Amino acid sequence: MRENIVAGNWKMNLNAQEANELTKILVNSTQNLGNTPKVILCTPNVFIPQTVSQTQNSAIKVGGQNCSRFDKGAYTGETSASMLKSVGAEYVIIGHSERREYFNESNTQLLGKIKQAQTNNLKVILCCGEPLQERSSGNHIHFVTNQLEDLFNQLNKEEIEKLIVAYEPIWAIGTGETASPEQAQEMHAVIRRLLAKYLGEGGASEISILYGGSVKGNNAKEIFSNPDIDGGLVGGASLNANDFLAIINAF
Ligand code: PEP
Numbered sequence: 001m002r003e004n005i006v007a008g009n010w011k012m013n014l015n016a017q018e019a020n021e022l023t024k025i026l027v028n029s030t031q032n033l034g035n036t037p038k039v040i041l042c043t044p045n046v047f048i049p050q051t052v053s054q055t056q057n058s059a060i061k062v063g064g065q066n067c068s069r070f071d072k073g074a075y076t077g078e079t080s081a082s083m084l085k086s087v088g089a090e091y092v093i094i095g096h097s098e099r100r101e102y103f104n105e106s107n108t109q110l111l112g113k114i115k116q117a118q119t120n121n122l123k124v125i126l127c128c129g130e131p132l133q134e135r136s137s138g139n140h141i142h143f144v145t146n147q148l149e150d151l152f153n154q155l156n157k158e159e160i161e162k163l164i165v166a167y168e169p170i171w172a173i174g175t176g177e178t179a180s181p182e183q184a185q186e187m188h189a190v191i192r193r194l195l196a197k198y199l200g201e202g203g204a205s206e207i208s209i210l211y212g213g214s215v216k217g218n219n220a221k222e223i224f225s226n227p228d229i230d231g232g233l234v235g236g237a238s239l240n241a242n243d244f245l246a247i248i249n250a251f
Helices: 016-029 045-055 081-086 097-102 107-119 132-136 140-152 157-161 181-204 220-224 241-248
Strands: 005-009 038-042 061-064 091-094 123-128 164-167 209-212 231-234
Touching: 005 091, 005 209, 005 241, 016 038, 016 045, 016 241, 038 091, 045 061, 081 107, 091 107, 107 123, 107 140, 107 157, 123 140, 132 140, 140 181, 157 181, 164 181, 181 209, 181 220, 220 231, 231 241
Parallel strands: 005 038, 005 231, 038 061, 061 091, 091 123, 123 164, 164 209, 209 231
Antiparallel strands: none
């Protein structure tokens, strides 16, 4: 179901006390929010249980930032999708550019992660996005289309229907540089047209497509007001309660 979403990606930041403090403020400040936008906190795995417990009487949902492509077994250091689910996570980010770049995650690996997540009833926030040289050379649409098509071609309709897609131009992540609303909308429309190839127009119109890349309180409204942009995946600004609330309140 298409819905407006603001998801925070805490990455590898905060300690348990800081996570607790931040979550407490967000729970208190979003009490009257209702269900729009849906707020998701993608925390480091070790903070998931405490965040789930703190948010249980609120509308805030909790997710992980990655999961293993394996079911279980001798994979030291990995966390399975079923483990995330068992501590109360409902979402998981898959294919973040930092995972693709620093941990060499290929589409083959990402496919395994998507399957594991969905088998365990986690909702997948699937990231895509082009590096600067692809944008500069005018190849960005081709690049992102290929990135997604490669995965969509190996998923069935029911699996694609369950995805949330996040477009995150790599050159805009953590750089303070944001894609212009026009650049973001252009790519979101391309992604929705691509989804229509697999799901039909009606199916594609039901998918939430989030924008990520230096979303802040002062640019969120303009970005979110575009027809194919259903919210944001927020890194840096999700670590500060006031900054994150300003983005949530942009809807
Ligand atoms: C992200 O890493 O998903 C992200 C969008 O980061 P930032 O908001 O800091 O650019």
